[in-house]
Amino acid sequence: MNRDIPKFLFKTILFLLPLVIVFGYVEWQLRGMKTTYTIKKRDFEKQLDSVEILVLGSSHALYGIDPAQFSWRGYNLSNSSQTLYYDARLTEKYLSRLPLVKSVIIPVSYFSLWYRLEDTKDAWRMYFYKKFWDIGNSEIRVTDSENFSYTMLYSPKIAFHYWQRGFQDTNVTGTLNYNGWIPAKPHEVNQLTDSLARIRVESHDFVHFENRLNDNMRDLERLVIVLKKRNIDPVLITTPVSELYARYADQEVVTKNENLLKNLAKRFNLQYFNYFSDTRFSLSDFNDNDHLNPQGAIKFSKILDEEALSKHYGNSRRFKKN
Amino acid sequence: MLFNSFHFLLFFIVVTTAYFALPQRFRWAWLLLASCYFYMAFVPVYILILGFTIIIDYFAGIWIEKAEGKKRKSLLILSLVSNIAILAVFKYYNFLNGNLSYVLNGFGYQNHIPELSILLPIGLSFHTFQAMSYTIEVYRGHQSAERHFGIYALYVMFYPQLVAGPIERPQNLLHQFYERHEFRYERVVSGLQLMMWGLFKKVVIADRLAIVVDQVFKNPQEFGGPELLIATIFFTFQIYCDFSGYSDMAIGAARVMGFDLMKNFRRPYFSQSINEFWTRWHISLSTWFKDYLYIPLGGNRVSVPHWYLNLLAVFLVSGLWHGANWTFIIWGALHGFYLIFGLMTKALREKTWQLLKIPNFVQSFLKTVTTFALVAYAWIFFRAQTVGDALFISQNLFKGTGEYFLKKLSGGDIMPLAIDFQTSDWLLAFGAIMFMEAVHFIQRRRSIPQLLQSQPTALRWAVYYAVIVVIFFFGKFASREFIYFQF
Numbered sequence: 001m002n003r004d005i006p007k008f009l010f011k012t013i014l015f016l017l018p019l020v021i022v023f024g025y026v027e028w029q030l031r032g033m034k035t036t037y038t039i040k041k042r043d044f045e046k047q048l049d050s051v052e053i054l055v056l057g058s059s060h061a062l063y064g065i066d067p068a069q070f071s072w073r074g075y076n077l078s079n080s081s082q083t084l085y086y087d088a089r090l091t092e093k094y095l096s097r098l099p100l101v102k103s104v105i106i107p108v109s110y111f112s113l114w115y116r117l118e119d120t121k122d123a124w125r126m127y128f129y130k131k132f133w134d135i136g137n138s139e140i141r142v143t144d145s146e147n148f149s150y151t152m153l154y155s156p157k158i159a160f161h162y163w164q165r166g167f168q169d170t171n172v173t174g175t176l177n178y179n180g181w182i183p184a185k186p187h188e189v190n191q192l193t194d195s196l197a198r199i200r201v202e203s204h205d206f207v208h209f210e211n212r213l214n215d216n217m218r219d220l221e222r223l224v225i226v227l228k229k230r231n232i233d234p235v236l237i238t239t240p241v242s243e244l245y246a247r248y249a250d251q252e253v254v255t256k257n258e259n260l261l262k263n264l265a266k267r268f269n270l271q272y273f274n275y276f277s278d279t280r281f282s283l284s285d286f287n288d289n290d291h292l293n294p295q296g297a298i299k300f301s302k303i304l305d306e307e308a309l310s311k312h313y314g315n316s317r318r319f320k321k322n
Numbered sequence: 323m324l325f326n327s328f329h330f331l332l333f334f335i336v337v338t339t340a341y342f343a344l345p346q347r348f349r350w351a352w353l354l355l356a357s358c359y360f361y362m363a364f365v366p367v368y369i370l371i372l373g374f375t376i377i378i379d380y381f382a383g384i385w386i387e388k389a390e391g392k393k394r395k396s397l398l399i400l401s402l403v404s405n406i407a408i409l410a411v412f413k414y415y416n417f418l419n420g421n422l423s424y425v426l427n428g429f430g431y432q433n434h435i436p437e438l439s440i441l442l443p444i445g446l447s448f449h450t451f452q453a454m455s456y457t458i459e460v461y462r463g464h465q466s467a468e469r470h471f472g473i474y475a476l477y478v479m480f481y482p483q484l485v486a487g488p489i490e491r492p493q494n495l496l497h498q499f500y501e502r503h504e505f506r507y508e509r510v511v512s513g514l515q516l517m518m519w520g521l522f523k524k525v526v527i528a529d530r531l532a533i534v535v536d537q538v539f540k541n542p543q544e545f546g547g548p549e550l551l552i553a554t555i556f557f558t559f560q561i562y563c564d565f566s567g568y569s570d571m572a573i574g575a576a577r578v579m580g581f582d583l584m585k586n587f588r589r590p591y592f593s594q595s596i597n598e599f600w601t602r603w604h605i606s607l608s609t610w611f612k613d614y615l616y617i618p619l620g621g622n623r624v625s626v627p628h629w630y631l632n633l634l635a636v637f638l639v640s641g642l643w644h645g646a647n648w649t650f651i652i653w654g655a656l657h658g659f660y661l662i663f664g665l666m667t668k669a670l671r672e673k674t675w676q677l678l679k680i681p682n683f684v685q686s687f688l689k690t691v692t693t694f695a696l697v698a699y700a701w702i703f704f705r706a707q708t709v710g711d712a713l714f715i716s717q718n719l720f721k722g723t724g725e726y727f728l729k730k731l732s733g734g735d736i737m738p739l740a741i742d743f744q745t746s747d748w749l750l751a752f753g754a755i756m757f758m759e760a761v762h763f764i765q766r767r768r769s770i771p772q773l774l775q776s777q778p779t780a781l782r783w784a785v786y787y788a789v790i791v792v793i794f795f796f797g798k799f800a801s802r803e804f805i806y807f808q809f
Contacts, residue, residue: 004507145328
């Protein structure tokens with residue numbers, strides 16, 4: 001046998017040993033950590049029998065809709081960067097186990113119709129849906145490291161950050177309510193500035209892909225059809241943004257969004273509520289340019305309850321609050 | 323399959339281990355099989371196109387060798403036309419058709435030729451040029467025709483350099499497939515070092531800079547001078563780190579298995595002239611053009627105007643090789659112009675340097691900075707989506723830029739840059755570029771691997787650990803393709 005082979009193997013093992021030990025330790029610790037995905041799955045599955053109003057959507061709904069303000073028992077199944085693709089599949093996955101659900105609130109934000117999770121820097125979230133909810137995505141390959149390793153799933157940088165914090169559960173999990181809502185924590189620096197609004201809109205315009213519209217509309221229609229078949233009311237909404245954000249938003253996109261959703265609502269006889277530039281919301285209701293703060297979220301949830309739910313179902317059919 | 327993926331890591335370990343475990347007579351077949359799998363991991367069906375060109379050039383090589391006189395030349399032309407035709411259909415058809423429509427519309431006619439909706443096979447320009455160099459070398463008598471079909475297929479398909487080069491010559495690569503490569507510790511370590519360095523350049527630098535570059539070049543009209551200038555400089559480093567990073571990984575992967583691929587980059591941004599730049603940048607392509615286009619056109623052994631025309635022609639073709647878009651052609655033309663202007667003013671410039679009596683190191687510095695600026699300016703056209711975008715960036719590159727940086731330096735009140743890029747990313751981007759250039763600076767006099775080898779094991783391993791940690795923690799692993807894959 002070539003003498004160089006055992007020499008190489010010995011040195012490689014010696015070199016990799018510390019890395020393997022550290023990696024193994026981090027993997028073991030990460031495996032036990034809770035995230036919004038694991039907690040939401042656990043909590044939601046406990047409440048399947050009692051949920052009457054289901055809220056889907058991205059961070060705009062996650063921080064902006066508190067089901068406790070509804071007159072019916074609700075659960076907020078939204079998550080950061082959750083797209084219509086995942087909204088549709090999550091709902092389909094649980095629909096047969098939701099006997100009481102009467103209405104599903106489907107938020108469609110400024111950018112929702114124009115991107116897929118895999119187009120963004122949040123693409124890593126695909127693996128969380130796969131790992132924890134078993135919802136696949138054609139972009140996930142069998143050989144992707146995220147399928148095998150929690151360090152790669154969270155990214156080494158985040159994993160290191162968690163290590164520094166003693167592998168405590170993620171920041172948001174501490175404030176995650178049993179009904180799925182997260183009251184947004186105030187930012188250390190004021191986010192409600194003109195320049196940050198412009199940057200925020202630009203970051204959303206950056207993930208605007210015309211060719212994604214058809215896929216997203218198909219997912220939205222798929223969701224609506226599935227719900228309608230079960231006599232569940234889909235309610236389309238556009239969540240509020242700050243006046244600064246609205247100022248920089250591309251008006252053509254805003255109008256297109258509204259027209260597309262109005263047409264869909266008309267075609268399937270749905271309710272659609274557009275709160276994008278709703279003057280009932282002022283800067284004091286926002287945590288940043290497109291996320292409501294807890295006060296704004298409560299206000300918005302009450303408006304939703306009044307306009308999208310109570311008006312439709314009537315006060316007489318109200319159940320006890322959560 | 324990208325070099326910066328977990329998929330490739332598994333592939334590389336399996337392929338290399340099996341390669342050394344297999345008897346010599348099976349190794350070529352194993353490498354060919356691995357290369358097919360590697361290529362098919364992108365778009366499987368395109369292996370048929372690759373197979374078609376391999377069959378044509380395999381037989382062309384044998385027939386050219388056997389033929390004599392005019393027949394020999396006809397066979398070469400037939401082979402070259404076949405290769406170029408494939409390139410033309412997949413790469414240039416829509417471009418030519420679009421331009422035809424534009425011209426016909428100008429005369430009030432309509433173009434009824436339909437557009438083709440096809441994806442460009444990955445690395446098409448690279449393996450086509452490598453295949454063409456084989457038939458040309460056989461025709462010139464510098465290389466005997468390869469009789470072993472499998473070995474010839476492997477010459478075109480050898481996975482480390484299949485999709486983005488280096489574009490090899492048959493004299494350098496073909497014979498290596500017949501040689502027995504023993505597992506050599508030093509060689510394997512050297513290959514792995516080079517792969518690690520390439521990965522660092524790709525995932526830590528190039529893909530980080532891409533965040534800024536993509537934002538600005540997507541909609542340049544939405545940005546001011548400072549952002550346009552930063553994005554231009556960032557792209558200058560991004561494309562170097564992306565492409566040279568790929569080349570390093572390709573050369574390193576081949577070296578681990580005992581193969582020597584040609585060097586593709588030699589610290590190009592230290593060049594003191596555009597002429598020198600082209601002896602240091604994408605060396606395998608620039609020498610390809612020199613050997614197979616520039617010299618056959620007459621090179622510099624013709625009248626001066628003819629010589630300049632030859633240079634311009636080569637750079638226009640080089641631009642077109644990179645992509646079917648006017649932006650690439652203008653990029654090529656700019657480099658051609660730089661070279662010609664450089665030649666025309668060479669005597670005058672040398673006289674001026676002598677008259678000004680500027681110390682040599684200042685001269686070198688000024689020449690390097692000027693060359694860098696000219697190259698960076700040309701990259702605007704290379705990266706921009708349209709000629710209009712490139713012109714807009716050119717016109718606005720310095721609009722408010724000086725004022726911005728002066729205010730920034732003096733701590734004045736300025737608008738933040740309209741780029742979504744975290745502070746840590748700015749620091750890492752600049753830090754990593756400085757580190758890379760420092761390594762390049764040292765490399766001018768000493769070889770880094772040799773320098774490392776002369777250090778105690780503990781220090782050497784500490785350096786390896788540090789680079790691995792930086793790659794692991796600060797690398798961007800978002801499966802971003804290498805820029806040169808599109809060519």
